[in-house]
Amino acid sequence: MRIKKIFNNNVILSESEHNQEIVVMGRGLAFQKKAGDEVEEEKIEKTFVIHSESTANKLSELLKDIPFLHLEVSNDIIELAQEKLSCQLNETVYLSLTDHIHFALTRFKEGLIIKNPLLWEVKKFYKDEHAVALLALDLIEERTGIRLPEDESASIALHLFNARQDSSGMEETMEMTNIVNSVVNIVNYHYGISFDEESINYNRFITHLRYFAYRMLRGELEHDEEENSLYEQVKNQYPAADECTKKVQKYLQKEYNVKMTKDELSYFIIHIHRVSNREKNK
Known part of the structure; x- marks a missing residue:
C-alpha cells in the first residue's frame, strides 16, 4: 500500500x-x-x-485545522452508530460530524454554551439516533475529558439521521422530498404566505416533517388513539392551524392511505401555528 x-x-x-x-x-x-x-x-x-473525490478534498481541508483526536473520536462514534442503528452512514458524515465535534469542543473550552432549540423534538422523534448520541457524549468525555452538555446530543443525533442510508435510500429520499414539498405547499397556500427558510421555526417544522415522512414511508407511525388532552387544547387554541392540518391529513389519507394519530395532529398544529404566526407578525 x-x-x-x-x-x-x-x-x-x-x-x-x-x-x-x-x-x-x-x-x-x-x-x-x-x-x-x-x-x-x-x-x-x-x-x-x-x-x-469531493469528499476526500473536503476532508483534506478540514484536517488542516483540527486535531487528529477529533477525527478519531468522530470515526469511533460513526462506527458505534452503524452498529447500533444497523445501517450504513453516508461518508459525508465523516466531514459533518468531525467538524461539529471539533466546533463543539472548541466552543466549550471558550465558555460558549449554545442551547439547541430542537432538543425536545429530537428526543421525541429521533429516539434511536438520540440514544446513540448520548453514548457519543460518553465517548467524547472518555477520550477528551470534556463532558459536553445534553444539547449537543440533539446536534449529533441530527447528523446521524441525515447520514442514514440503505439500499432504497435514493427512492425513499425522493419520496420524502415530495411529501415535504407537498405539505409545505399546502401550508403556503392555506395562509397565502411564503416562509423564511432561514427561521428556526421553519427549520423545526421541516425537521419534524422530514422525520414524519421517513417513519410514514417505513410504516413506523404509531397507531395509538387514546384520549389526548394536548390535541384538544391546541386545536381549540389554534383554529387556523388546525384547519390547515386537516388539509394535510386529507392529502396524506388520499395519496398514501395514512391516518395521522392525535399525537401527530397535535405536533403538526403546533408547528404550523409557529411557522405561520412568525410570518404573519412580520
Whole structure:
C-alpha cells in the first residue's frame, strides 16, 4: 500500500487493491513521508473507504485545522452508530460530524454554551439516533475529558439521521422530498404566505416533517388513539392551524392511505401555528 496524499502526520489517502481510495489513520503514519512512499502497515489504526473525490478534498481541508483526536473520536462514534442503528452512514458524515465535534469542543473550552432549540423534538422523534448520541457524549468525555452538555446530543443525533442510508435510500429520499414539498405547499397556500427558510421555526417544522415522512414511508407511525388532552387544547387554541392540518391529513389519507394519530395532529398544529404566526407578525 502506497501513500497517495498526505493530510497530516496521522492521516493519509491511499488506494485499496480494488483501486478504491481509502483514508488511513494512525499516529505518526505520515511523519517524514511523501506521496509514493510505502505505508508502514504496523502503524495503521483505522481505515475507511472514500467513494467521492469531493469528499476526500473536503476532508483534506478540514484536517488542516483540527486535531487528529477529533477525527478519531468522530470515526469511533460513526462506527458505534452503524452498529447500533444497523445501517450504513453516508461518508459525508465523516466531514459533518468531525467538524461539529471539533466546533463543539472548541466552543466549550471558550465558555460558549449554545442551547439547541430542537432538543425536545429530537428526543421525541429521533429516539434511536438520540440514544446513540448520548453514548457519543460518553465517548467524547472518555477520550477528551470534556463532558459536553445534553444539547449537543440533539446536534449529533441530527447528523446521524441525515447520514442514514440503505439500499432504497435514493427512492425513499425522493419520496420524502415530495411529501415535504407537498405539505409545505399546502401550508403556503392555506395562509397565502411564503416562509423564511432561514427561521428556526421553519427549520423545526421541516425537521419534524422530514422525520414524519421517513417513519410514514417505513410504516413506523404509531397507531395509538387514546384520549389526548394536548390535541384538544391546541386545536381549540389554534383554529387556523388546525384547519390547515386537516388539509394535510386529507392529502396524506388520499395519496398514501395514512391516518395521522392525535399525537401527530397535535405536533403538526403546533408547528404550523409557529411557522405561520412568525410570518404573519412580520
